[in-house]
Amino acid sequence: MTQDITAPTNGLRDIAIPDSPLARHAAQLIRDTESELLFNHSTRVYLWGALLGERNGISFDPELLYVASMFHDIGLTSDYRESELRFEVDSANAARAFLRSHHVDEADVTTVWAAIALHTTPGIPEHMHGEIALVQAGAGMDVAGRGFDAITREQRAAVVKTYPRGADFAASIIDAFYEGMKHRPGTTFGTFNDDFLAHKDPSFERVNVCSIILNSRWG
Structure with missing residues (x-):
């Protein structure tokens, strides 16, 4: 069973938020754990992903996509301020525990x-x-606008009306990423996550893989 997020005339008549017990429990857990910024972002990630999947003919299980989208940034929250894992792994582990419990x-x-x-x-x-x-x-669309033109203006307006980005989303999401990773800078190596630390902290030094290779024990 699914629940439409808005009226059927808003351009999203084929996209709905899953309304199963599993999905409702996931949404409540994330709402209780994350800021409104991250909760709305995570919900939009699901909606953009579903819209892009529909447009591009990519098959997916709405319930699994929804749970993955809702949990994908939970590792950025204060519960993980002592973790030395990548925040993505903390998020994935939390989702795994949640799904296994169900x-x-x-x-x-x-x-x-x-x-x-x-x-x-x-x-x-x-x-x-x-x-x-x-x-x-979906995350790329919401954070960086990748695939922006693949989603209609009507669809974009409907999603953002229901799950607002806020007046200063760009700066706020950068701050959220920084706060979630500044205590574990080494985990940002190998992804673009080190950009968040470099943007916020002028003293941050990126890992240079060429230097690692040249100075390895292999000489």
């Missing part, structure tokens, strides 16, 4: 884990399961 099939758990863990790793998710590809696509 006795979800392990193959589906693995798909959701990968969708979250890989959502900041360019060039790989788009070649995997629909849910994995679409979490990254």
Whole structure:
């Protein structure tokens, strides 16, 4: 069973928020854990991903895509301020524990884990399961506007009306990423996440993989 997010005349008549017990529980957990900024962002990630999946003929399970989208940034919250894992892995582990507690099939758990863990790793998710590809696509659309023109103006307006971005979303989401990763700078290596630290902290030094290779024990 699904619940339309808005009236059927708003251009989203074929896209709905899943309304299963699993989806409702996930939404409540994230609402209780995350800021309004991250909750709305995560919900939009699902909606953009679903719209892009529909447009591009990518099949996906709405419930799995929704849970993956809702959990994908939970590792940025204050509960993980002592963690030394990548925030994506913290988020994926939280989703895995949640799904296992609801006795979800392990193959589906693995798909959701990968969708979250890989959502900041360019060039790989788009070649995997629909849910994995679409979490990254939805996040890219919401944060950086990737795929912006693939979604109609009417659809964009309907999503943002229901789940607002806020007046200063760009600066606020950068701050959220920075706060969630500044205590574990080493985990940003290998993704674009080090850009958030470099933007906010002039003293941050990026890891140079060439220097690592040249100065390795292999000499």
